[in-house]
Amino acid sequence: MARIRRLQIENFRSIQSLDWTPAPGFNCLVGPGDSGKSSILDAIDLCMGARRNVSFGDTDFYQLDVTRPILITATIGDLPDDLINLDSYGDFLRGFDPVSRTLEDEPRFDIETVLTLQLKVESDLEPLWRLYSERAHQEEIERNLTWKDRARISPVRIGSYANINLSWSRNSILNRLTDYRPALGGALAAAARDARNSFGVQVGAQLQQPLQIVTQTAIQLGVPVGAFTQALLDAHSVSIGDGAIALHNEQSVPLRSLGTGSSRLLVAGLQRQAAQAASIALVDEVEFGLEPHRLIRFMDSLGAKNNPEPLQVFLTTHSPVALRELSGHQLFVVRSLADHHEVHQAGITDDVQSTLRADPEAFLARRVVVCEGASEVGLMRGLDQYWGTLGYPSFLALGGAYVNVNGGNPDRAYQRGSALLSLGYQVLVIVDADKPVTPEVQNAFLAAGGQSATWGQQRALEDELFASLPDHAVDRLVDLAIEVRDRDLVASHIRDRSQNALNLEAIQGFRERGIPYAPPTRTSLGLASRIRNNGWFKSVTTYEFIAKNIIGPELNASHQSLQATINWIEGWIHAA
Numbered sequence: 001m002a003r004i005r006r007l008q009i010e011n012f013r014s015i016q017s018l019d020w021t022p023a024p025g026f027n028c029l030v031g032p033g034d035s036g037k038s039s040i041l042d043a044i045d046l047c048m049g050a051r052r053n054v055s056f057g058d059t060d061f062y063q064l065d066v067t068r069p070i071l072i073t074a075t076i077g078d079l080p081d082d083l084i085n086l087d088s089y090g091d092f093l094r095g096f097d098p099v100s101r102t103l104e105d106e107p108r109f110d111i112e113t114v115l116t117l118q119l120k121v122e123s124d125l126e127p128l129w130r131l132y133s134e135r136a137h138q139e140e141i142e143r144n145l146t147w148k149d150r151a152r153i154s155p156v157r158i159g160s161y162a163n164i165n166l167s168w169s170r171n172s173i174l175n176r177l178t179d180y181r182p183a184l185g186g187a188l189a190a191a192a193r194d195a196r197n198s199f200g201v202q203v204g205a206q207l208q209q210p211l212q213i214v215t216q217t218a219i220q221l222g223v224p225v226g227a228f229t230q231a232l233l234d235a236h237s238v239s240i241g242d243g244a245i246a247l248h249n250e251q252s253v254p255l256r257s258l259g260t261g262s263s264r265l266l267v268a269g270l271q272r273q274a275a276q277a278a279s280i281a282l283v284d285e286v287e288f289g290l291e292p293h294r295l296i297r298f299m300d301s302l303g304a305k306n307n308p309e310p311l312q313v314f315l316t317t318h319s320p321v322a323l324r325e326l327s328g329h330q331l332f333v334v335r336s337l338a339d340h341h342e343v344h345q346a347g348i349t350d351d352v353q354s355t356l357r358a359d360p361e362a363f364l365a366r367r368v369v370v371c372e373g374a375s376e377v378g379l380m381r382g383l384d385q386y387w388g389t390l391g392y393p394s395f396l397a398l399g400g401a402y403v404n405v406n407g408g409n410p411d412r413a414y415q416r417g418s419a420l421l422s423l424g425y426q427v428l429v430i431v432d433a434d435k436p437v438t439p440e441v442q443n444a445f446l447a448a449g450g451q452s453a454t455w456g457q458q459r460a461l462e463d464e465l466f467a468s469l470p471d472h473a474v475d476r477l478v479d480l481a482i483e484v485r486d487r488d489l490v491a492s493h494i495r496d497r498s499q500n501a502l503n504l505e506a507i508q509g510f511r512e513r514g515i516p517y518a519p520p521t522r523t524s525l526g527l528a529s530r531i532r533n534n535g536w537f538k539s540v541t542t543y544e545f546i547a548k549n550i551i552g553p554e555l556n557a558s559h560q561s562l563q564a565t566i567n568w569i570e571g572w573i574h575a576a
Contacts, residue, residue: 025309260289366399382547468562
């Protein structure tokens with residue numbers, strides 16, 4: 001079962017330079033648009049595919065610079081014994097250390113023996129495939145894999161035209177399901193002859209008149225055609241090869257007629273069955289043509305949940321459904337830097353895995369807001385909607401996503417943010433200030449380039465709103481609490497948190513007489529509104545409404561502390 005141990009790409013499309021050691025199983029590539037994900041799959045396909053020729057153009061060169069050749073190098077391990085013996089490709093055998101993930105030009109006993117296959121394209125646009133080792137290069141020894149061996153290790157591409165694998169065409173997955181190769185040549189030739197003869201019998205009567213004219217004319221002109229002419233299928237135009245043998249269902253309808261999703265799903269299953277012969281699969285935009293439940297089945301059919309994974313799979317996706325089916329060690333983030341590309345493995349830490357399960361959209365974003373809880377998520381979503389009414393672009397449209405840490409210790413938000421920072425995401429953490437954060441955790445996040453926002457004077461979000469919003473906005477908060485919760489519950493919370501110094505009826509009476517909220521009353525309302533597990537507004541939907549309809553419109557009339565924090569957050573959001 002062939003496996004790519006190291007992939008190097010130079011000057012290919014958007015990739016100036018990439019040096020990557022992929023995982024032996026699933027390699028799910030995510031990243032912003034135009035980050036080079038599909039180009040990586042194309043590079044593997046072009047370098048290792050069983051093809052005799054490929055058309056290249058100037059646009060395949062990095063920044064259209066044809067003076068720098070395209071160079072795609074794939075180092076292949078887990079090879080059959082007959083490919084790594086000295087008699088086959090001895091001058092090109094190399095060594096790969098799986099522990100240090102380093103490549104050595106000479107094989108040795110305690111590391112894996114590998115072969116390096118290289119594709120080079122220069123300005124003449126003619127592709128050149130060859131095996132590579134440093135010693136062979138120095139001795140000017142050149143050799144390529146035999147066609148048979150190349151076909152054995154070539155990847156199968158499961159794309160939008162997956163149904164090409166549903167016939168016995170050259171290199172289709174059907175030809176790799178068993179080692180047995182039936183001798184079909186004679187049967188196919190006979191079928192072609194029968195088709196020509198049968199056609200002549202069926203149309204002879206219909207074409208009798210023009211056939212007689214042709215015969216008479218030929219005889220008159222001395223053209224040797226015999227006693228009569230026939231209308232048969234041209235033997236040069238009608239040939240039946242392996243590709244003419246295709247799968248059909250019980251009604252004799254070709255399986256090529258299946259929809260895109262069904263074709264991809266079936267081919268993925270066949271790829272799994274043929275893993276010993278075709279162990280590398282390439283899938284661009286894995287979600288294409290598949291409903292969520294079939295997408296999950298597709299991932300399973302490729303072995304995403306198996307240990308060990310039966311195939312080495314390279315796929316790209318923009319689907320959070322697909323990401324939820326993966327573990328962090330199967331997820332890779334592609335980053336385009338100033339002069340090279342990098343591919344980062346997400347890893348298996350709790351912070352990565354928790355985000356992958358709860359908020360997989362974050363890995364598909366450019367910028368991420370890590371929220372301490374549902375309140376902050378609702379706040380951000382509602383503010384984004386309000387800013388949209390002012391003509392600002394949506395945070396989601398700017399490639400943003402939210403992560404909900406689900407409350408608890410604020411350290412969790414910073415730790416989750418640090419995990420995302422290490423993968424190249426821009427991250428803003430929003431937490432309450434009523435609980436202390438571990439300085440080392442916060443400082444590590446900020447030192448790595450993260451940004452954070454919180455509320456003043458050891459306040460939670462609810463404290464800040466009741467302390468800073470204008471009186472009529474606080475009225476709306478109280479009315480909303482009564483509407484979404486219960487009047488008796490709200491009244492009970494106010495009495496409890498003010499130690500019976502305040503009650504709802506008295507507060508509303510003061511407001512009816514135009515008496516403003518006193519600072520102690522605002523403090524008590526903030527405390528009453530956030531009783532643990534029984535808060536007045538503890539839902540994304542409720543806070544969306546508050547942010548869009550109360551905080552946003554009333555921000556300019558609010559206390560400076562709230563204005564400063566919200567305006568800073570808005571600046572970060574729209575700095576993308």
